[in-house]
Amino acid sequence: MAQGQMAPGIVSGRLSSDELTSNFSDLHAPLAPHEAAVAADRCYFCYDAPCITACPTDIDIPLFIRQIQAGQPQAAGRTILEQNILGGMCARVCPTETLCEEACVREAAEGKPVEIGRLQRFATDDLMATGEHPFERAPVTGKTVAVIGAGPAGLACAHRLAMLGHDVVIHETKPKPGGLNEYGIAAYKSTNDFAQAEVDWLLKIGGIAIETGSVLGETISLQGLQENYDAVFLSIGLAGVNALRSQGAEKEGVRHAVDFISDVRQASDLAHLPVGRNVVVIGGGMTAVDAAVKSKLLGAEHVTIAYRRGRDAMGASRYEQDLAASHGVRIMTNVQPVAIHGNGAAAEIELEYTASQDGKLSGTGETIRVQADQVLKAIGQTLEGAPEGLTLDGNKIAVSGAGRTSISGVWAGGDCATGGEDLTVTAVAEGRDAAMDIHATLVS
Amino acid sequence: MANLTTDFLGISSPNPYWLASAPPTDKEYNVRRAFEAGWGGVVWKTLGSEGPPVVNVNGPRYGAIYGADRRLLGLNNIELITDRPLEVNLEEMARVKADYPDRALIASIMVPCEEEAWKAILPRVEETGADGIELNFGCPHGMSERGMGAAVGQVPEYIEMVTRWCKKYYDRPVIVKLTPNITDVRKPAAAAKNGGADAVSLINTINSITSVNLDTFSPEPSIDGKGSHGGYCGPAVKPIALSMVSEIARDPDTHGLPISGIGGVTTWRDAAEFISLGCGNVQVCTAAMTYGFKIIDELTAGLSEWMDEKGYSNVSEVVGRAVPNVTDWQYLNLNYIAKAKIDQDQCIKCGRCYAACEDTSHQAISMTPDRVFEVIDEECVACNLCVDVCPVEGCISMVPMDAGEVDPRTGTVVQKEYANWTTHPNNPMAKAAE
Secondary structure, rough: OOOOOOOOOEOOOOOOOOHHHHHHOOOOOOHHHHHHHHHHHHOOOOOOOOHHHHOOOOOOHHHHHHHHHOOOHHHHHHHHHHHHHHHHHHHHHOOOHHHHHHHHHHHHHOOOOOOHHHHHHHHHHHHHOOOOOOOOOOOOOEEEEEEOOOOHHHHHHHHHHOOOOOOOEEEEEOOOOHHHHHOOHHHHOOOOHHHHHHHHHHHHHEEEEEEEEEEEOEEEEEHHHHHOEEEEEOOOOOOEEOOOEEEEOOOOEEEEEEHHHHHHOOOOOHHHEEEOOOEEEEEOOOOHHHHHHHHHHHHOOOOEEEEEEEHHHHHOOOOHHHHHOOEEEEEEOOEEEEEEEEEOOOOOOEEEEEEEEEEEEEEEEEEEEHHHHHHHEEOEOOOOOOOOOOEEOEEEEEOEEEOEOOOOOOOHHHEOOOOOOOHHHHHHHHHHHHHHHHHHHHOO | OOOOOOOEEEEEOOEEEEOOOOOHOOOOOOOHHHHHHHHOOEEEEEEOOOOOOOOOOOOEEEEEOHHHHOOOOEEEEEEOOOOOOOHHHHHHHHHHHHHHHOEEEEEOOOOOOOHHHHHHHHHHHOOOOOOOOEEEOOOOOOOOEEEEEEEHHOOOHHHHHHHHHHHHHHHOHHHHHHOOOOOOOOOHEEEEEEHOOOEEEEOOOOOEEEOOOOOOOOOEEOOEEOOOEEEOHHHHHHHHHHHHHHHHHHHOOOOOEEEEOOOOOOOOHHHHHHHHEEEEEEEEOHHHHOOOOOHHHHHHHHHHHHHHOOOOOHHHHHHOHHHHOOOOOOOOOOOEEEEEEEOOOOOOOOOHHHHHHHHOOOOEEOOOOOEEEOOOOOOOOOHHHHHHHOOOOOOOOEEEEOOOOOOOOOOOOOOOOOOOHOOOOOOOOOOOOO
C-alpha cells in the first residue's frame, strides 16, 4: 500500500508501482511513422539552415528531415550519427528549445518550430532498432589512445578514433559507462535503459575496451597513461559539487541533487526510493529542474525550487521551467538560503530575499521560512581530480583548438574542459573534434 | 443573398454543382443521398447497351497521390461504366427524377459506335424523364480498348457522327463529354458543335499511372502484379482542366458553346474559377469521393458568399468573366515591368528565395551573413519563382514599375504604352508600325 504524499519525513513508496511507472514513462512519446511524416513535411529545407548552425554537432538537419520525408528514416539516422554518434540520446535530452528548434525559422514565423528533436529520435530509433552498427572501422593503425571517462565526450572521442582505425581503452571510475547519460539527466527523458543500450550499440564499432573502476590519480596516472598510449583524452567531467555555505547545511535530509538523480537513475525499484514530503531544491539549472520534477514524480507533496536570481537568469530554459511548473513544482526566485532549521533532521529552510544592484546580488534582510524535510543542492558542479601540471582556466582544463591541453599529447573535452555549454551535445562535438585532431597528429 | 439557381441548356438546378458521372452516381441509393444533401444535379453513372453488363476488376480500382498529412491530391481509377443491368438503372433513374423534379438528372451513355446501338438506347433513356444526356467520349481505360469512350473522343469525325445520331433520335439536350488525352481540345469540341451538341463537358480523366511498387515493379493500382493506366482526376488536374475549358471558351469556332466544367473542383473557389472561364456549371466527383456529399454545404455557401461580396446576384453574371483575359503569349504586354520586393518584416529568413534564385534563376537575390535577403533590381526579371517558393504568403510581391522609371536591369525607360511580341524589333515576323 502506497504511503501517500502526506507521509512525513523522507520515505519510500509514496506512490503505487503503477503510478510510478506511469510517472517515469517517456516524457515525449516517440513519433509514429505518420506523425513523423507530417512533422517532417513542415521543414522548409532552408538555405544554409540556421538549425545546423545552432547544433553544436552541426547535424545536417534539413537533409535528415528530407530523408524522413522520402521514406528512408535509416538513411536519416545515418546522417545524424555521422555527426553525432550519440544522436539518439541527444534527441532525448538536448534542450532543443534553446538550440536547433529555437533557430528554426518556423519558430520565428509562428512560434511553432519543426519538431527536430522528436524527428531525430524517430530516425535514430529506427536505425538502432536494426541492431546493426552503421559504420565500419578503417584498417587498424596500431596506435592506441587512452580516454579517461566514459561520458558523452569520451564515448564520442573513442568511437571516432576506433572508426579511424586506432585502438582505444576507456578508463571509467564508475561501474557503468555512460557518464551523465547514465547517472545524470532526467529519467523520464531516457527510459528503458536507453543509455546502456546506446553504449552497447556504439561499442559495436570494435576496437574500444572499457575498464571500469579505473580512477585517475589512484589506479592510473596521467604520466603512466602517456607512457603506455600514443595519446590521452581527458573527459573526466565535473566530479565535485559546490558546497552550501548555510547554517545547518550538515543536517540530515540535506544532500546533493546529482546524487539524488543518480539514485533515481540507478534504482531497480522506484518504490524503494525515499523522497521527502516537502522538498526544496536550491539552484536554477537543469539539474535543479530534474531533481525537482523527479521528487514530484516520486510523490513528494510540495516541491519548491529556490533560486537566488530572477527567472531570466536561470540556467534551465523557459521550457524546463514550464515543465517543472506543469508538474506542480513551485519556483521561488530572488531568494537565497541562509539557514536550515530542524532538530537533527531538516524541517525548514530559511530563505532571504535578494536584490541585484549594479549586477551584484545581496540579501535584503527579509526572510521567509519554507517547510523542508529534504533539501537538494543543485548549485553547480566543479572540476575535481584533474591531473597536476595541466593549465586551468578558471575551474576548467584550458584547451585550445580541438581540445589541446597545455600538455603535448593530452587532449580534453566535455564538461571538464573550457569552451561551450555543459551539454551532452557539446561534449559529443568536443570529443569528436578532439578525436579528429588526435588522428591527424598520430598519422602525421 | 446571391441566387445560385442555374439554368444550363434549359435544365434548371438549385445550384451549379452536379455530381459527375462516376461511382457516386451509380445507383438510386447514392443519388438520393446526394439530393438530400443538397446537390443541384447528377450525371448518372454511364449506361451501356442492353445485355450482359460489363464486369469490373475484383482488385483495387483506385490509386492515389498524396500531399502532406495524406491529403488526397490526385486519384486514378480503372473502374468501367456501370456494371449493373441497364433496366435496373433506367427504373431507378425514373423513380429518382420523379421524386426530385427540381434537380437535374442527366444520363451518361456509352454504347458502340454504331447508329443502331444509339437508336436503341436513346428512347429508353428519354422514357425515364431524364433532363438530358451526356455522351461519354472520355473514359481513357478499358472501354477505349473496345472502341468506345476515349477511342471515340480522340477522333473528331466520330464525335460529330455520334452526336448527330443523338440529336436525331433524342429531343432533349445533348452534352458531349471530352477527353483530355488529345493534343488540341478545340478540335473535338468543334466536332461536337458541328454535330449539333448543345454543350460540351470537360475534362474526363487523364491517362495515368499513380506510382510503381518498387518491390514488385508493378504499377499501382496493382491487380495481381500487373497494372493498367487509369484515369487521373482530383485537385491535381484542375490547372489542365481550366486551360482546356478556356481554349474552348475563347476559340472563335466554339465560343459561346455552353460548357460544363469538370476537373478537380474541390472548393467553391475552384467552381468560381471554372465558371469565370466560361462554364455554365461544374461537375464534381473526387472531392465528394474523398469527403462525402456534405461538402455541398461549403460549395454552395462559399460561392454565395463570394458572389455577395462581389455584388453578383446570379451565377450567369459570372460566367465567362475571365475569358477575355485569356490570350496568346504573343499578345502579352512586354512593356509591363515588375520587380520582386521582399517585405523584411514578414521575412522569416529561410532563404528559399535565395536558393531558388541563386541556383536556378537569375542571381537576383542577395544574402548577408545575418540572413537578410534582398532583391537586386539590376538582375531581377520578375520571374516570380521567389514568390512561388516563399513559405510566407504576401512576404514577396511583384511590384510593377511606373512608366518613366528606368529599369535598372536593362537601363531603359519603362514605357506607358502596351507593346507585344508581334511588333517587337526582335521578332523577325514583326509587323511594321503603321
